Structures are given as C-alpha cells and as structure tokens.
Amino acid sequence: MNPILKAIDVRKSYGTFEALKGIDLEINRSEVLCLIGPSGSGKSTFLRCINQLEIIDGGALWINGQLVGYRRVGHKLYELSEREIARQRLATGMVFQRFNLFPNKTALQNVIEGPTQVLKLGRRQAEATGRELLDRVGLAHKCNAYPIELSGGQQQRVAIARALAMNPTLMLFDEPTSALDPELVGEVLAVMRDLARSGMTMVVVTHELGFAREVASRVLFMDHGLIVEGGSPEQILNSPTHARTREFISAVLS
C-alpha cells in the first residue's frame, strides 16, 4: 500500500537558521503519528511544510503519491502556481494552536465556508454536512454562535469540524490543546480520539503524552530540526534510547 505521506530529506531554513535539517518519514493510511519535542525543534515548521504554508528548501514531499509543490515533466520539476498549490492543500486539513476561526462568521458559517467557496457545493448540501460535522464534535446546539461566544474548547472543536468539512485524507494538528484551560483539554482530545478510531490519518504535534500513549500508532521525538527517534508509544515514552528523549519526557511529565 502506498503511504499517505512520504518525506525525503525535507529541509527548511529561515535565513541562515536551519529549522529542518533533513526529515525522512512515511505515514500509512489510518496511522496516528504524534510528534513530540522541545520548543523550537521544528515540529510546527514540519507541519507547515506539509500543507505548504512554508515552501521547503530541499528534499521532497509526497501526499497520496502526488509530489508537493512541483510538477515533474521529464527531468525537470516545475513550481506549481498559487492556485494549484491551493488545490493540493485540499488533501490536508489543519488545526491550529490558536483555533483561527473566522470571527465574523458563526460556527456553521465557518464550517461551510470551504465547501461552498472552494468545493463549490450547494449551500443546502453544505449546511446539512456542516450540521452533521458540528454534531459529531458535540456542538449541534452551537451552530449559530459566533466564535467569541464559544469557549476555547468549543472553538477548537469547530475548527476541527471546519477542517473535516473539506474531506481531507490527512489531518494535521499543531498543539491543538495548548492554548486551552486544563479543564477544556479533555473535550478536544475526545473528539480527536474518535476521529482516530474512525480511521483518519493524523499527524499530531502535542505535549499530551497521555493522549500519545493511548491513541498514537507511532510517536516521533524531534530535536534541533531532526527526528531523533521514533517507535511505538510504549517504546518511546517508557524506554527511549536517546538521552535527549529521556530528558524531554521526564521534563514534560514532572
């Protein structure tokens, strides 16, 4: 079976600073990958490269077997146009740390914005699907609420519904619970757990090691722009081979 995501030697620099120094990775369908690592290790940068919010400087990425950002013709790689990149982004859904809901739109309007404007679905059909998705994240009763009227946890669940509305093959989560009050973390993780059970392929950057232990099919530890080690949750969280991993995990758990 072809991997959903394949990364070979992905590099990204900001000026002279190398944020990613060569990431190699394969993710298979229905895998839930948890990315952990200290602040500044490049976790967000990697997610942003996957959905082309950043353009990689070296290496290559494939999503569903499709080369990301370029089209190959013969022996040349041609950069895609901005619209083609927008089209490619439809394969991935992104959930941000700070939710980034559209504040001037209600929960339902947030969810149907992509389907109606980008996928050009009819409003009625989009709304029906949108309501189902909001129901799925437990917010059927908040369809007409504006983001400011929702708690952080509710906003993040709307954001998840909004990403799902585009029917992505791969969902990316960048620390989806770290902007939340502790008592709201559970409801978002519960939605993500359900999503994982339903077979969604997910890459989750998180400091919630409990979630990683329970839901992840694989945990990767990143540091200084590289993947230091990866393996099953038990292996990485209980008996990491690298000293840096061990330090990081004990620091997070303490």
Next chain:
Amino acid sequence: MLLEVDRQLAKVDHAAHTEDLSHLEHVRRRHIGRYIGAAAILAIALWIILAFAHGQVEWSVTGRYLTARAILIGVGNTVLLAVLAMLFGIAIGVTVAIMRFSANPIIKWAALAYVGLFRGIPSLLQLLLWYNLALVFPTIGIPGLFEWRTVDVMTPFVAALLGLGINQGAYTSEVIRAGLISVDDGQYEAASAIGMHRLQGLRRIILPQAMRVILPPIGNEFIGMVKWTSLASVIQFSEVMHASETIYYANSRVIELLFVAAFWYLAVITVLSLLQSRVERYFARGAGRAAQSR
C-alpha cells in the same frame, strides 16, 4: 518627611473605617467649575447667534433659496459626484492596496508610485489638469477602433469624477492597507488551509474583517469628499456651491446663499454620518462587546 505625613493620613483613614458612619449626612462634591464653564459656553453661543441674527443677513432670502430648483439640482449633483467619486476611489484603493502586497516587485512599485504621485498634487490642480486633458491628448480611444475628441468626453462632471476619484484612491489605498495589516496572520493561514487561493482569501475572509478598521476612516473620507466636490465649481460643474455662486453673482446676496450651501452640506453629511454607524455595526458581527456597543 513625606513618609511621616503618609503614616498620619493612614491613621486617620483607619480611624474613619472603624467608626460607624451610617448616621452621617452624605455631601456630594460640588462641580462649580462645570457650572461656570457651561454658563460661559452658553453666553458665547448666544452672542454668536445674536450677531448673526442682527448682522447684515436677510434670513428670509436664505430660507427662500433653500429649496430653489437650481439649488436642489446642485445638491443632487453634489451627492451624485461625491458617491461616484468615492466608489471609484474605493475600487482603486482596494486594488492598489492589494497590489502593495504583491510578490511582483513591479506591481508593488507601480502602486507606490501611484500613491506618491496623486497624494503629492493638490486636488484642485488635478481637477484642472483632467479638465484640460485635451491639451495633451487631443483624442482618446483605441486608434482605428473608436476615437473621441477629448473635449467632448471630458465634461466638467467626468473631469471632476476622475480628479476626485483618482485622488481619493491614493488615500483610500493606505486606509485599506492598514485594515489588511490589522487582520491576524492566522486568518490568512486558516483561509489557505481550507484551500482558498490568495485573492479568494482576501475577498472572503480578510477584507470583511478588515472592514471594521477600514470603515471609520473611510466614513471620514467620504465626508471629506462631499466637501471636496465644491472644487468642481471651478471647472463649472453645477454642484451646490456652483449653483449658489451663480445665483449670488446675479443678485449679490452673497452671505445668504453661502448659508444655503452650508445648510445643504451639513444636511448631507449628517445623513452620511448616520448611515456610517449602521454600516459599522453590520461589520462588527462577532467582534466582541467593545466593538459592538452602540
């Protein structure tokens, strides 16, 4: 020294707190300054009103001309010119603001040059230049396809519309650029993440949010525009100022007719201000209490 005073004050304060004060009479602060100020303002206002009432102004003439046909047509022309020039200015402003964010350096420079040029030349001069365009371009059009004599096309109205609109566009583009900058980067990213391309994101997500920041200054500029239309009187466009002038050249009732014009400017602008707050409320949807109050 100071410390000692503080300590004593604190002691007095403490004593007051522990004593039962409920039986004492409450004496409100007297704002004597306010009364004096109000009296002074009233006196000045009264003096000004009396001066106008007893001055050499025939108020009955002003009253008669308020609804004169020529004046009303002038008011209509003023409103028409102001609205069209403003719409034109906004259309240019949005385009130029977006050009300023372009990755293409030439487009960016063109936008910068436009703003620099048209902000740098007085509006009155621009109007005159457009009106006299025929001196530079005797004909306009696409050669071979269609062609007009510039003097036929460049009527006072067209010259005023171009002059005011293009000038306004330069200012408006800066206002809109400020609005676009004010929207959080996360909104651009969220728009991208649901597959929108740049222009789509700008139009659907960013601009509507930027409107909250853009509208107050645009309302301000719209009001300015209503008054700038009076410049069109110098190229013989019959807006309200020109209409008043034409009448007072004939009957020498200068101040009376100036008051007629002043009245109509005030009336139009008051209506505009009311409209502005309604539109602002519309774009404040979901924006939180501070922005929504009133």
